[in-house]
Amino acid sequence: MAHYPVRFALAGAATLALLLSGCAGLPGYPAATGTPVAQLVTDVDCQAPNLNFNWMVFPEGTSTQTDLTATHPDAPEPGRVPADFEPVSAYLCTFYGSVDDDQGRWAAVTVETRNGDFGPLLSALAEPSDQAGLNQACTADMELVPELWLENATGDAMRAAWPRTACGKTKRATSTALDQLELTDTVKLPLVLEVTRPALDAGCVMSTGTPEQSLLFGVTGLQTYTTGEVGENPQPIPVPPAEVPSYDGVDGASVCFYTVDPVTESEPRELRDIEGTEFSDEALDSMLTLRSGTFESATTLEADAAALLPAAASAPQAPACTADLTRFAVLWPGRAGTRLASPIQVELDGCQRLFVPASEARVPAPALLAALIG
Structure with a gap:
């Protein structure tokens, strides 16, 4: 069988340690009692779409059946060792890192193979999980616990359950026993394609906010808040206005094209009730209906079109407009081979406006718009 061996992130690899709370309901890891015996399968599979770490990889409500995961059945429920x-062999699967290939960059699962004397590990796994006590108080740490698979000499595999404390945390004996085994192999396996090869090569993100959304959050003077003493009302701290960038000396630009996604409603937010806020109705409506674009393609600007970019920040202000937008471009100007950190966004249809950081919507040069639309 092909060995499926991450950086060994055992119990407590990342903790939030924020407050005291009840034990039940930790994501994917409730305190378990009466754990059934594990089901034997013919292969270790750290890419199964139903493993506990996949809540970080696959957002809730989206399908996990990508081209890769469609070929992997769900793993059996974890259980006691028969x-x-x-x-x-023991295999520890942790959501960790990424893998690049001809298709692009994938979110990865790192798999460690460990071998040696399994006596201490079997003893640790045989411990029962503890029952939570009445009004049990527990710290609200989030454990990133690896998936643990075991394999025997004939190739049968099982997904092992980690014995839990009364607070649903893993018992230390299991991680101690695993540390005593010898690490013999480590490999990263792809899970979800996060960035396609064309986007990766062009330095484009796969999803970004629409130009109008960037204008909203860049110009309306959003504020951050400090709570001061416990019990005090939040006090606004104004964010100083950003400076309009200069594009003098720009001699080229890479371009990322995006298709606007369908409108999605965000979670309601009680912004009107926050003391010190002065959001307009229009700003509030925009915040509750955020729009973004998905990567479509990429290119570079010809020299004559790139020569138009230094004047972008001083172009005439665009008139009010509410036309629907379906495509836009994000331009990353460059100077002497270095990409600037101040992108220019251009609507390719709808209102056909140009946006630079810390400025109002502007009218793009007709030649620049024509170069982008093709």
Whole structure:
């Protein structure tokens, strides 16, 4: 069988340690009692779409059936080690890192293979999980617990359950026993394609806010808040206005094209009730209906079109407009081979406006718009 061996992120690899709360309901890891015996399968599979770490990889409500995961069935539920099961290898699967290939950049699962004396590990896994006590108080840490698979000499595999404390945390004996095994192999396996090869080569993100959304958050003077003493009302801290960038000396630009996604409603936010806020109705409506674009393609500007960019920040202000937008471009100007950190956004249809950081919507040069629309 092909070995499926991440950086070994055992219990407590990342913690939030914020407050005391009840034990039940930790994401994917409730305190378990009466754990059933694990089901044997013919292969270790750290890419199964239903593993616990996949809530970080696949957002809730979206399908996990990508071209890759469609070929992987769900893994069985974790369970106790069968009495006659003699492991020869342990596999720890942790959502960690990324993998690049001809298709692009994938979110990855890192798989470690460990071998050695399995006596201490079997003893640790045989411990029962503890029951939560009445009004049990627990710290609200979030454990990033690896998936643990065991394999025997004939290739049978099982997904092992980690014994839990009364607070649903993993018992230390299991991680201690795993640390005593010898690390013999580590490999990263792809899970979800995050950035396509064309976007990766062009330095484009796969999703970004529409130009109008950038204008909203860049010009309306959004504020951050400090709570001061416990019990005090939040006090606004004005964010100083950003400076309009200069594009003098720009000699080229890479261009990322995006198709506007369908409108989605965000979670309601009680912004009107926050003391010190002065958001207009229009700004509030825009915040509650955020729009973004998905990467479509990429190119570079010809020299004559790039020569128009220094004048972008001083172009005439665009008139009011509400036409629907379906495509836009994000231009990344460059100077002497270095990409600037101040992109220019251009609507390719709808109102056909140009946006630079810390400025109002402007009218793009007709030649620039023609070069982008093709």
